[in-house]
Amino acid sequence: MTYALEINNLGKTYANGFNALKQINLTVPEGDFFALLGPNGAGKSTILGIISSLIRKTQGQVSIFGHSVDKELSLAKHCMGVVPQEFNFNIFEQVMDVILNQAGYYGIPRSEAMIRGEQLLQQLGLWDKRHAICRQLSGGMKRRLMIARALIHQPRMLILDEPTAGVDIELRRSMWEFLTKINQQGTTIILTTHYLEEAENLCRNIAIIDLGEIIQNTSMQMLLRTLNRETFILDLTEPCAAAQYLANFAGKQINDQQLEIQLTRKQDLNSVFSILSQQGVQVSSMRNKANRLEELFINLVGKIPSQVKHHQKESS
Amino acid sequence: MTAYEMSVAYWTILHKEIRRFSRIWVQTLLPPAITMMLYFIIFGNLIGPRIGTMGGFNYMQFIVPGLIMMSVITNSYSNVVSSFYGAKFQGNIEEILVSPTPNWVILAGFVTGGMIRGLLVGVIVTLLSLCFTDLQVVNPTLVIVVVLMTSVLFALGGFINATFAKSFDDISIVPTFILTPLTYLGGVFYSIDLLPQFWAWLSQLNPILYMVDAFRYGILGVSDINIIRALSIIAVFIVLLTGYCLYLLQSGNGLRK
Numbered sequence: 001m002t003y004a005l006e007i008n009n010l011g012k013t014y015a016n017g018f019n020a021l022k023q024i025n026l027t028v029p030e031g032d033f034f035a036l037l038g039p040n041g042a043g044k045s046t047i048l049g050i051i052s053s054l055i056r057k058t059q060g061q062v063s064i065f066g067h068s069v070d071k072e073l074s075l076a077k078h079c080m081g082v083v084p085q086e087f088n089f090n091i092f093e094q095v096m097d098v099i100l101n102q103a104g105y106y107g108i109p110r111s112e113a114m115i116r117g118e119q120l121l122q123q124l125g126l127w128d129k130r131h132a133i134c135r136q137l138s139g140g141m142k143r144r145l146m147i148a149r150a151l152i153h154q155p156r157m158l159i160l161d162e163p164t165a166g167v168d169i170e171l172r173r174s175m176w177e178f179l180t181k182i183n184q185q186g187t188t189i190i191l192t193t194h195y196l197e198e199a200e201n202l203c204r205n206i207a208i209i210d211l212g213e214i215i216q217n218t219s220m221q222m223l224l225r226t227l228n229r230e231t232f233i234l235d236l237t238e239p240c241a242a243a244q245y246l247a248n249f250a251g252k253q254i255n256d257q258q259l260e261i262q263l264t265r266k267q268d269l270n271s272v273f274s275i276l277s278q279q280g281v282q283v284s285s286m287r288n289k290a291n292r293l294e295e296l297f298i299n300l301v302g303k304i305p306s307q308v309k310h311h312q313k314e315s316s
Numbered sequence: 317m318t319a320y321e322m323s324v325a326y327w328t329i330l331h332k333e334i335r336r337f338s339r340i341w342v343q344t345l346l347p348p349a350i351t352m353m354l355y356f357i358i359f360g361n362l363i364g365p366r367i368g369t370m371g372g373f374n375y376m377q378f379i380v381p382g383l384i385m386m387s388v389i390t391n392s393y394s395n396v397v398s399s400f401y402g403a404k405f406q407g408n409i410e411e412i413l414v415s416p417t418p419n420w421v422i423l424a425g426f427v428t429g430g431m432i433r434g435l436l437v438g439v440i441v442t443l444l445s446l447c448f449t450d451l452q453v454v455n456p457t458l459v460i461v462v463v464l465m466t467s468v469l470f471a472l473g474g475f476i477n478a479t480f481a482k483s484f485d486d487i488s489i490v491p492t493f494i495l496t497p498l499t500y501l502g503g504v505f506y507s508i509d510l511l512p513q514f515w516a517w518l519s520q521l522n523p524i525l526y527m528v529d530a531f532r533y534g535i536l537g538v539s540d541i542n543i544i545r546a547l548s549i550i551a552v553f554i555v556l557l558t559g560y561c562l563y564l565l566q567s568g569n570g571l572r573k
Binding site: 053 | 317318320321322324325327328329331332339403406407408410411412413414415416417418568572573
């Protein structure tokens with residue numbers, strides 16, 4: 001089987017002696033939508049940097065669609081598009097020029113690049129801004145421009161390093177739709193994100209990295225199955241003291257109209273509703289206290305994803 | 317990449333470079349024209365007649381080749397150093413580094429961009445000089461060869477400077493403290509025959525002397541040094557710097573972590 005990405009014993013030690021990656025092994029099947037999660041400084045961006053050849057590895061092998069980055073770097077580069085975390089286009093250039101230049105670096109003639117560029121800018125809602133100077137774009141537009149730029153050479157694999165950071169909810173959802181669509185059309189997608197809802201909704205497989213080591217690498221479904229406790233918030237229609245009637249369930253009364261209930265895998269929600277109903281307590285709505293993946297992440301890594309953890313001087 | 321794809325990548329870099337310095341022509345093309353005009357007026361017209369002849373030519377005619385060469389050197393160097401460092405600073409050099417564009421194509425694109433700006437400024441300064449003196453070109457072929465080689469050499473120098481630079485201060489240190497003194501001491505304003513023996517010998521260690529003198533020989537037909545030796549020295553420096561630039565790109569020094 002040819003993997004979109006195959007990493008064996010990948011290691012990276014920076015010049016200051018910081019060991020950012022410790023013998024990483026990872027495979028991403030072709031066509032996958034893959035999430036790479038971890039706290040800040042865990043090594044996510046280092047892995048992506050090595051894949052895209054911007055960071056030099058100190059040991060191990062990386063192959064993109066069977067092309068080793070050591071032996072067939074040019075072919076490997078043709079297969080991938082990279083959307084970095086930081087905006088890295090020339091802010092003094094026009095939007096269309098950024099796209100056309102990138103196409104040129106891949107050897108795509110200008111006439112062909114114009115057609116592809118128009119399609120991508122239309123799809124990403126940037127066509128009206130094609131003559132705008134890049135520094136005039138909003139944060140969301142800049143993110144979309146980087147996605148368009150990364151796709152101009154029609155790569156088989158798209159790597160996105162926190163693509164929706166700082167993007168409003170509406171735009172984030174439209175980007176999810178776009179990414180889902182290109183994934184369905186066959187593009188393998190690897191993303192890092194701090195929005196665990198994003199990873200849970202989009203990705204089929206996941207790896208969690210901490211302190212330069214992969215601590216979990218499985219399918220999203222399998223990972224979520226390992227969650228043995230979920231916390232729900234119940235909104236009640238009338239103020240009442242219902243907590244006393246739910247003695248068999250862990251939880252607490254947040255206020256006289258909200259309950260927090262923790263359920264293990266052996267318990268079910270029907271029992272909760274049944275008990276409350278017997279007491280004449282009506283539930284108007286219910287939600288997870290935290291995203292399920294977030295709960296797992298906290299269990300595995302011991303911190304919420306947005307908590308910044310700086311490991312010495314790694315550049316993420 | 318196929319040869320055609322590489323040619324597309326090369327033209328893309330070159331096109332981008334030309335657009336960059338054309339867009340900011342007030343910063344790139346106008347200042348050298350004004351500076352050289354002042355040189356022509358002050359040194360050529362006002363002070364020159366009091367100096368008399370040098371190498372058999374009046375002082376204005378003597379300094380024109382040196383001043384043209386000074387413009388070419390400075391602009392070839394500064395175009396590459398500011399463009400490449402700017403791309404590093406903004407991060408958009410990564411656009412090229414993640415692409416399959418070979419290192420030699422990247423280098424060729426930036427160097428040609430620097431050459432074109434240097435040569436364009438050289439043409440502007442030459443045209444301006446015609447307002448002050450007659451210019452008879454004795455050996456046009458030699459003039460073209462020397463000016464092309466010099467612009468390549470200093471564009472390569474600018475590339476090396478940009479690769480190592482970590483701040484905007486770093487890209488002005490070399491031009492200010494090395495390039496300008498070497499140019500001024502490279503026989504732009506005087507013949508080294510006027511210097512005491514020790515200083516004349518020391519001047520021969522200055523590579524810019526060979527470029528200025530070879531260029532002057534092409535225009536005026538007089539030189540302080542052997543032309544074949546001058547061309548050989550420039551060629552050797554080009555080969556060495558090209559090799560070093562390719563090594564820097566390959567190793568990723570200053571570009572990849």
